[in-house]
Amino acid sequence: MQNQMGSGISLIGVGAATPPAALDNGQMERLVDTSDDWIKTRTGIRERRIAGADSTLTGLGTAAARNALEMAGVSAADLDLIILATSTPDDLFGSAAAIQGQLGASQAVSFDLTAACSGFLFGLVTAAQYIRTGVYKRVLLIGADVLSRWVDWSDRRTCILFGDGAGAVVLEASEQDQLLGFEMRSNGAGNCVLNLNYQSEEKELLPGINVSQGGYQTISMNGKEVYKFAVRKVPEVIEKAMFYSDIAANDVDWLVLHQANLRIVEAAAQRLKFPLDKCLVNLERHGNTSAASIPLVLNEAVRDGRIQPGHVIAASGFGAGLSWGAAGFRWGKG
Ligand code: COA
Numbered sequence: 001m002q003n004q005m006g007s008g009i010s011l012i013g014v015g016a017a018t019p020p021a022a023l024d025n026g027q028m029e030r031l032v033d034t035s036d037d038w039i040k041t042r043t044g045i046r047e048r049r050i051a052g053a054d055s056t057l058t059g060l061g062t063a064a065a066r067n068a069l070e071m072a073g074v075s076a077a078d079l080d081l082i083i084l085a086t087s088t089p090d091d092l093f094g095s096a097a098a099i100q101g102q103l104g105a106s107q108a109v110s111f112d113l114t115a116a117c118s119g120f121l122f123g124l125v126t127a128a129q130y131i132r133t134g135v136y137k138r139v140l141l142i143g144a145d146v147l148s149r150w151v152d153w154s155d156r157r158t159c160i161l162f163g164d165g166a167g168a169v170v171l172e173a174s175e176q177d178q179l180l181g182f183e184m185r186s187n188g189a190g191n192c193v194l195n196l197n198y199q200s201e202e203k204e205l206l207p208g209i210n211v212s213q214g215g216y217q218t219i220s221m222n223g224k225e226v227y228k229f230a231v232r233k234v235p236e237v238i239e240k241a242m243f244y245s246d247i248a249a250n251d252v253d254w255l256v257l258h259q260a261n262l263r264i265v266e267a268a269a270q271r272l273k274f275p276l277d278k279c280l281v282n283l284e285r286h287g288n289t290s291a292a293s294i295p296l297v298l299n300e301a302v303r304d305g306r307i308q309p310g311h312v313i314a315a316s317g318f319g320a321g322l323s324w325g326a327a328g329f330r331w332g333k334g
Contacts, residue, residue, distance in 0.1 A: 008177030009131045010334040013074065013170035015067020016299035017060045018163075018286065019051040025160070032156035039160050044262025048163025048287030051146045057090045060166035061144040062102040064295070068140065069103075071302075072170035076103040080136035082110035083127055085119030085143045085291040087196065087320075088150060099142065108140070116194070117258050117319025118184075119143055119291030120167070124315075124327055125182050131173050142168040145290035150196050152218035161260070162219070163287030167295020176334025180312070181244030183237050184325035193225040194320040230264045230318050235271035238316050238326045245314075245328030249273055252328070253311040254301065258318055259283035259293040268316075280306070290319070307331050 024047035025036035039045055051060065061084060069076060082105060084096035089112055091098065096110035115122040120143035127139040144166035151159045201214040234257065242248065255274050257265050262283060269279050282297045289296055294315055301307040309332030318324035 007131055007134055007137070007173035008175055008334055009128050009179045010172050010174035010176070011169050011178060011329060011331060012172050012333055013068040013070070013072025014168065014295060014299045014302050015064045015069070015071060016165065016167045016296050017063035017067065018049040018165040018296070019055045019060065021050050021052055022047045023050045028160055031153060032159060034156045034160060042263070043161060044281070044284055045160065045287045046284045049165055050148045051164040055146070055164070057086060057088055057144055057146050057166075058095050058098045058102065060146070060164070061086075061095065061099045061142045061168070064144065064166035064168040065099060065103055065140055065142055067299070068168040068170050072172070074138055074170050074172070076105040077107060079105045079108040079138050079140050081127065081130055081139045082108050083113050083123045083139065083141050084110065085113045085115065085123040085141070086145055087114055087116050087119065087290060088146045105140070115323050116321060117260065117288070117290045117293070118317040118321065118323040118325050120294045121315060121317030121325045121327060122184060122323070124169070125184060125325070127171050128179050131171060137173045139171045140168060141171060142166060143291035143295050145292050147219065147290055150216065150219050155218070157223055158219050158221050161288050163289050165286060165289040165292040165296050167292045167299055169295055169298070174334040178330040178332070178334040180247060180328040180330065181241055182325065182327035183240040183244060185233070185237060186321045186323040188321070190225070190229060190322035193222040193229070193322065195220050227261070227264065229322055230260065231267040233324050234264065234268045234316050234318055237324050238268070238272060238314055241326035241328050242314060247312060247328055251312055252314045253278065254307060254313045255279045256294055256297060256313055256315040258316065259286060259297060260288045260319070302331065309333065
């Protein structure tokens with residue numbers, strides 16, 4: 001379908017980067033009162049990559065971006081826009097511009113987008129709007145997170161879930177529109193179930209004039225509520241996105257869910273009547289990498305040839321906010 005407003009959109013390159021150090025469930029047993037069996041049964045996770053003190057969000061994002069640009073055959077100097085989806089920037093003012101600097105993308109404008117584990121999906125839709133209106137032709141979208149910085153490593157209910165990484169895609173204007181349809185949602189009423197909050201600490205500057213000089217806490221989560229939210233809302237939003245994409249479940253080659261928990265993937269696949277072998281899963285090796293999880297698994301499947309040009313993908317991100325969304329797209333140049 002040719003977009004009436006302007007150009008169509010193609011996804012023409014994908015890349016990823018993860019820190020070298022792995023932390024497996026056996027090592028997790030030495031940190032908290034847990035077991036490999038409990039973690040595998042409840043989540044499907046076996047190990048996760050952890051960024052050490054020498055690994056930065058900017059470095060991971062830049063490495064993933066270089067991979068994606070190389071596959072796309074696009075030079076950084078030709079990028080018009082860089083969107084970094086992250087909740088864990090190196091710099092609270094944003095890390096997109098630092099990545100832009102490292103890439104040498106001198107003609108681009110860059111900014112961060114925060115939507116937790118929905119960040120990549122929301123970033124994809126955001127990037128698409130700039131291309132569809134004809135404003136920009138080439139956009140780099142990076143999803144990257146280092147949640148290990150913000151995990152309470154003594155809380156067995158959360159620390160077993162998360163890992164670090166970065167993934168990126170390159171989008172380009174094209175005649176054929178490969179982004180078929182999407183739906184995005186959020187619900188502030190559920191905000192309290194998954195947070196990484198700033199905690200205020202009052203400091204008196206002058207008599208009667210106080211400022212707040214606190215810091216960020218660690219991740220707090222009501223796992224049961226998040227689980228219930230995901231298994232209810234993810235299939236619903238995928239159905240909506242498929243409706244807007246004018247595709248049925250059997251038109252979809254691959255279901256790509258945010259990699260939070262294998263049981264969530266299985267429950268969503270069952271509700272949507274998708275065979276499990278059509279679901280891309282790599283969470284057993286990476287855990288939940290938040291905004292990085294969709295491009296990380298996409299990258300693996302494109303590079304090992306499971307995803308072929310023209311394949312139809314239904315992708316869904318979900319998480320804190322609460323936020324959730326889904327998109328239907330064809331892989332490759334349109
Ligand atoms: N190892 C061993 N036992 C653990 C444990 C761990 N790592 N974490 C919790 N438990 C214990 C609990 O203390 C509880 O024990 P109790 O019954 O004696 O109180 C028991 O296991 C059951 O805990 P519960 O929280 O009910 O487990 P669950 O079946 O809901 O599974 C999650 C917990 C976190 C795996 C699950 O709720 C989940 O995946 N939720 C979604 C989280 C998510 O994906 N968040 C990110 C979204 S982007």
